[in-house]
Amino acid sequence: MTRRALRGRLLSFVGDPADAGAGASHRHIEDGLVVIEDGLIRAVGEAHDLLGGLVPGTPVEHWPDCLILPGLIDTHIHYPQTRVIASYGTQLLDWLQRYTFPEEQRFADPAHAAATADFFLDELLRNGTTTAAVYCTVRPESVDAFFAASERRNMRMIAGKVMMDRGAPPGLLDTAEQGYRESRELAARWHGRGRQLYAVTPRFAVTSTQAQLEAAGALLREIEGVWMQTHLSENEREIATVRELFPEASSYTDVYDRAGLLGPRSLFGHCIHLAAEELQRLSATRSVACFCPTSNLFIGSGLFDLATMRDPARPVRVGLATDVGGGTSYSMLQTAAEAYKVLQLRGQNLPALEAFYMMTLGNARALGLEDRIGALEPGREADIAVLDCRATPAMAHRMESVEGDLAEELFVLMTMGDDRAVRATYVAGERRHVSPRAG
CATH class of the missing domain: 2.30.40.10 (Urease, subunit C, domain 1)
Known part of the structure; x- marks a missing residue:
């Protein structure tokens, strides 16, 4: 002992x-x-x-x-983007094509994935972060490398293989069937192994077809206790693109709802430009909106509205997150500082006690892990x-x-x-x- x-x-x-x-x-x-x-x-x-x-x-x-x-706990972060952080001068969709996708293609190399996972986790620890909800890449090797590195450190991590079957370079694409199969195999290998936990991870509706989103929904129904993480309503051009790709859906949130992706273990990054009916649906399903202030400022996406999320008529659960590498710091302290500034621009406020609650017990509750951490x-x-x-x-x-x-x-x-x-x-x-x- x-x-x-x-x-x-x-x-x-x-x-x-x-x-x-x-x-x-x-x-x-x-x-x-x-x-x-x-x-x-x-x-x-x-x-x-x-x-x-x-x-x-x-x-x-x-x-x-x-x-x-x-x-400290981070509810939304990308480990393959350690060399994308501080990339200059574009907004979301261009930023992905110019910086993120080229970097993520390197993670087909297990040695590169392993070295990056080691750096990433050590950087989190240097910043006092002990748990995070993490995006890997479409390549299963990146997921295995990440969980192996986390297991060596005995960290409690939630992570998953990104699912993308369109809108990205060929080296980063899977198919609906392949994404389902590889995600299921990875979850069988890692979910609940020691302190490792799995998240079904369709990147966002721009890079997943209806068939792939439905495959992600099937994984949530079939594998007990896994999470789901994706992006929602980050950028105006992104929202317009989703509207074009899914004309039958009433909203961006409805795209995910139709696929069965909303729920208390569902983590939606950003959630900036939501209509009232979308907020109502997130509230009713107890889904989580992840507030990513440094990323939203750096990529020019918009200002998160915490007061609207806290509307007692339809409260939405909120987590605080760095969103590295769109986010500009691994530090949850710096993230909270930028959250304060974002809310000041909204005519709102973030007292320090609330910020430290969000970084600890609040984020544990957002992840449904308050009985273990926080x-x-x-x-x-x-x-x-x-x-x-x-x-x-x-x-x-x-x-x-x-x-x-x-x-x-x-x-x-x-x-x-x-x-x-x-x-x-x-x-x-x-x-x-x-x-x-x-x-």
Whole structure:
């Protein structure tokens, strides 16, 4: 049995601050202890209450002046796009053709796929992210490489083979039957193996025929417990193209609904330009809209409307996501900072407590994994991020004027923080990243 304990300032959420109120939404312990055994959290509480009961010899890793939180969670990201990030000057459909598709063709090479998966996962860990919903490529080799790399790190990941049977170079196309067969084989190989989980992944309606979308729907019905991820209503030209390709559908959302792709495990990236009836259908099916602020700004797609998603008459579940490589940062902290700015342009706001809820328990709930990850609670998997609010000289200087106000401290961390603010990342209780500053 492996044991360790982490000591420091603990922060974990029990509810959404937007619903529960700021004070009732979280648990904050100034000198706390997280006790870990065999990858699970066994106890959480005040350090002075728990230290005396530790099994003799249990190592205690002390992070004074740092915040210990659940590992950060990303609901929409593309691992083959690590070399597409920061590609200049086009909007969505041109961006895919000019940058993304040429890069994704390289993933037919298993060695390239494996090397990229290693880089990608290590970069997530450097940024405190321990779980993500990940797009691979159309090639099964890319999926095997990704899950093998994740399994070696014992990370809890959701991922799947992209399905595309039109609108892309020949080297990236499958067929409806091939996409169904390869996805089914990959799910049989990886779904539920250790901490690996599978997502049926039609890229979007522009690159999948009706037959392929229906094949994706069949996979959801036939394979218990898998997810579905795709893109929805990101860009005006994309929406017009979908209208031309599916004239029988009443809306973009209706295209997916007709194929049986909506539901509580369905993750829809972007969801910017939705009509009222589309929002109603997403709400009724408990589907998830993934807010990707850095990508939406960088590619010029539009501004996400969080207030509309929270309409009590038809609330839509929301996840926060980086969307690398259209997104410009692997950091969920930077992503939250850009989310704040997007909402400011909408005349809305994103308090820091709500942002950190979204990055942790909120995204766990969006993925349906709140019983396993997203909180510092006994029985949860011990995925943990240690964050430093004074990680840079500018942050330390700003923090001199923060006088014991947790919300203000978190806002500094979210607005000015990035990978440098991550002192350590633990996966199932094992330290998988430590900053050089940690010594």
